[in-house]
Amino acid sequence: MVRRARFPVSRVSTFSAAFLAACLGAGCAKGPGAKAPPAETFPSAPVILISVDTLRSDHLPFYGYKGVETPALSALRSDSILFERAYSHVPLTLPSHASVFTGRVPAEHGIHDNLGYHLRRDIPTLAELLRKGGYATGGAVSCYVLKGDSGVSRGFDFYDDEVEPPEAKAALGRVQRPGADTEKRLEAWAGEQAGKPLFAFLHLYEPHTPYEPPEPFKSRYASVPYDGEIAAADAIVGTFLSFLKQRGLYDKALVIFMSDHGEGLGEHGEGEHGMFLYRESLQVPLLVKLPGGKRGGVSVASPVALSDIFTTVGRIVALADFQPPSGTVSLVDLAVNASGAPPAARRILSETFFPRIHFGWSELSSLIEGRWHYIEAPRPEIYDLVSDPSEGVNRIAEKPDALRALRADLLRRKPSYETPVDVDSEARKKLASLGYLSAGPSPAGTLDDPKDRIKTFEELRTGLGELTGGRQEKAVEIFTRLLKDNPRMLDIWDMKARALLELGRPEEALEAVEKTIDLAPEAARAPYITEVANMCLQLGKWDEGLKHAEALRLLGDSGAEDIAARASLGKGDYAGAEAASRKAVESGKGKARVRGYLVLGRLAVMKNDLASARTFSEKAQELSAGDKVPQSGMHMLRGDVLARSGRPVEAEKEFLEELRLYPDRSDARVSLSALYASLGRRQDARRVIIDLVSRQPTPEAFILGMKTFRSTEDPEGEEQLRREARRQFPKDPRFATGATTSSSAARPRSR
Numbered sequence: 001m002v003r004r005a006r007f008p009v010s011r012v013s014t015f016s017a018a019f020l021a022a023c024l025g026a027g028c029a030k031g032p033g034a035k036a037p038p039a040e041t042f043p044s045a046p047v048i049l050i051s052v053d054t055l056r057s058d059h060l061p062f063y064g065y066k067g068v069e070t071p072a073l074s075a076l077r078s079d080s081i082l083f084e085r086a087y088s089h090v091p092l093t094l095p096s097h098a099s100v101f102t103g104r105v106p107a108e109h110g111i112h113d114n115l116g117y118h119l120r121r122d123i124p125t126l127a128e129l130l131r132k133g134g135y136a137t138g139g140a141v142s143c144y145v146l147k148g149d150s151g152v153s154r155g156f157d158f159y160d161d162e163v164e165p166p167e168a169k170a171a172l173g174r175v176q177r178p179g180a181d182t183e184k185r186l187e188a189w190a191g192e193q194a195g196k197p198l199f200a201f202l203h204l205y206e207p208h209t210p211y212e213p214p215e216p217f218k219s220r221y222a223s224v225p226y227d228g229e230i231a232a233a234d235a236i237v238g239t240f241l242s243f244l245k246q247r248g249l250y251d252k253a254l255v256i257f258m259s260d261h262g263e264g265l266g267e268h269g270e271g272e273h274g275m276f277l278y279r280e281s282l283q284v285p286l287l288v289k290l291p292g293g294k295r296g297g298v299s300v301a302s303p304v305a306l307s308d309i310f311t312t313v314g315r316i317v318a319l320a321d322f323q324p325p326s327g328t329v330s331l332v333d334l335a336v337n338a339s340g341a342p343p344a345a346r347r348i349l350s351e352t353f354f355p356r357i358h359f360g361w362s363e364l365s366s367l368i369e370g371r372w373h374y375i376e377a378p379r380p381e382i383y384d385l386v387s388d389p390s391e392g393v394n395r396i397a398e399k400p401d402a403l404r405a406l407r408a409d410l411l412r413r414k415p416s417y418e419t420p421v422d423v424d425s426e427a428r429k430k431l432a433s434l435g436y437l438s439a440g441p442s443p444a445g446t447l448d449d450p451k452d453r454i455k456t457f458e459e460l461r462t463g464l465g466e467l468t469g470g471r472q473e474k475a476v477e478i479f480t481r482l483l484k485d486n487p488r489m490l491d492i493w494d495m496k497a498r499a500l501l502e503l504g505r506p507e508e509a510l511e512a513v514e515k516t517i518d519l520a521p522e523a524a525r526a527p528y529i530t531e532v533a534n535m536c537l538q539l540g541k542w543d544e545g546l547k548h549a550e551a552l553r554l555l556g557d558s559g560a561e562d563i564a565a566r567a568s569l570g571k572g573d574y575a576g577a578e579a580a581s582r583k584a585v586e587s588g589k590g591k592a593r594v595r596g597y598l599v600l601g602r603l604a605v606m607k608n609d610l611a612s613a614r615t616f617s618e619k620a621q622e623l624s625a626g627d628k629v630p631q632s633g634m635h636m637l638r639g640d641v642l643a644r645s646g647r648p649v650e651a652e653k654e655f656l657e658e659l660r661l662y663p664d665r666s667d668a669r670v671s672l673s674a675l676y677a678s679l680g681r682r683q684d685a686r687r688v689i690i691d692l693v694s695r696q697p698t699p700e701a702f703i704l705g706m707k708t709f710r711s712t713e714d715p716e717g718e719e720q721l722r723r724e725a726r727r728q729f730p731k732d733p734r735f736a737t738g739a740t741t742s743s744s745a746a747r748p749r750s751r
Helices: 017-025 071-078 093-102 126-132 179-191 225-246 308-316 331-337 354-359 401-413 425-433 450-468 472-485 490-502 506-519 526-538 542-554 560-571 574-587 591-606 610-623 634-644 648-661 666-678 682-695 699-711 715-728
Strands: 047-052 081-083 136-140 158-160 198-204 254-258 286-289 348-352 364-369 372-376 381-384
Touching: 047 093, 047 225, 047 308, 071 225, 071 254, 071 286, 081 331, 093 126, 093 308, 126 136, 126 198, 126 308, 136 179, 158 179, 179 198, 179 225, 198 225, 225 254, 254 308, 286 331, 308 331, 354 450, 364 401, 372 401, 381 401, 450 472, 450 490, 472 490, 490 506, 490 526, 506 526, 526 542, 526 560, 542 560, 560 574, 560 591, 574 591, 591 610, 591 634, 610 634, 634 648, 634 666, 648 666, 666 682, 666 699, 682 699, 682 715, 699 715
Parallel strands: 047 198, 047 254, 136 158, 136 198
Antiparallel strands: 081 286, 254 286, 348 364, 364 372, 372 381
């Protein structure tokens, strides 16, 4: 059973309600000393920003929680100012960090979700300003969501975001890396900096799902693995802080510790985050350690926002010509001035477009002012955070005095909906694996309140867990049930297709994935067509692949020629394949160009022009430099060249490596089977083709296997395969006794 501190508003929860309410409405600093002196500045002080993702403040000892030990963070708290009521502007990783780096809310910096948005170019980032001020700037992140191409890496001299899966078939739910690895990379960079002030940003992902803490924390917190991940993150932070101390940086540094958002853990029906704006998702830990540990141990009770970090850093290190964004304050000024005049009342704005972008349900927005939290929704809510810190009693029917002002202000400030830009299918899958799912375009009319759909959302997450856990039958059952009631859930069709493929039901998988094309917004349809086309090619449906390539051409998508080239090659239209692949090389981008060269290389092999084949292979490799996983077909082309060059042992290794990375690659199995046949290894040649039709039990796969046996002069193997095909597809005339197969598949490449 999960142990929770139930959101104590303050560490001093035994104080009277009247005193607590006064602190909530204004500011209340508690700590050593009477009147604090005016805030100092520390020009060129090292700036250290540590973000532990998905960390609820009420799951830390210094916020009153007893369920976890965090020695490193607790020691840091002793040297720091603690902010008891720090809030995120959005319960999602990328837009929340963008607010930290810019001092702006999402409506101003332009990022509303973890994918499909980019940081606005006219908004300066903290790293840019610090670099302009003479700082060396370095960051290392632990999850795919914070990849730098969104714009969050702007201003960093060093930004390590290499968090791709180690293998092409690695579980996409692991699109993150251990925080210890991230810490080592940032530590290595920081250790090389000398003579310049330093800005170091460390991001850890441990408390994010899946909750799988390493030992000894796994055993120690077996009943609450979320807490085990917090303890693991604490150990990593401790390693980094020890490094700073060894280098003589810690005492001189401004150290800020934070989280980007919290975690539902089942409260209000939400297991994780993104859907709701309740305190368990918005309230985060925030510590600010000043150089020399000044004001260490002080606590501030007035509400603050993560965007205040931007202004705090700019003020403390005395950046030249620094202009704080409107609505932000220096956190240190609050700590210094709290014993004097109370700060002006603040209203902290939060939003989540996650329900609308991903499911077509209503977005939510909220304002927190003093004791009140108002949430704008189809059924609005307002909570008294003093008497009801867990937000269990909606006071909207009582119409408390604060309601009218909060509602009027929120309607004035409420951000408008901005459609995400085009997102490629691989990026969508990576986010889906982390629980960030997608439904397609919002239907016309009134949007559903997420409160009414949270059970659907949680069942969807259960299905995703079954899929990533390898329990495809159960996943298909859940997805089918969900789609019956919610047929517009675009990514659920896609995930159902993945599960069906892994169950060996490719025709059903193709039928499911084809649903995504009609559901996708027209402006973002190309990635879905590409995904369907690739599945058609995987199943040997060359004509359907060409049809989708033409649809991509009409959309002006540069990947159309790549699809057309591979479909034409599979169909045996070598002239068409060459023409399309040359267009892909000339006008395509990125992987499309690489695949164009690979098709040209395979065509050259078929002409026995091995010199040209090597040249095309080298060009493909050059374009892929830096890729962790080689492009599909790279090892196969090398194997083809080596086989034709009389180097069968090396060729076999290349084919096997291709199949290790891409086990469903049918043409690689054909080439490997042909290689074995040429070496007299008849049983191995048959085994490879049996593997092919076992993985892809389609008529096209059987036809391809029969053609391979015919070309390698194995009539017995061909007849055995025909008998099995007749058993599985009794009505298909292509498998009748004595029938011949058409040239619908490419001939074997290696002899």
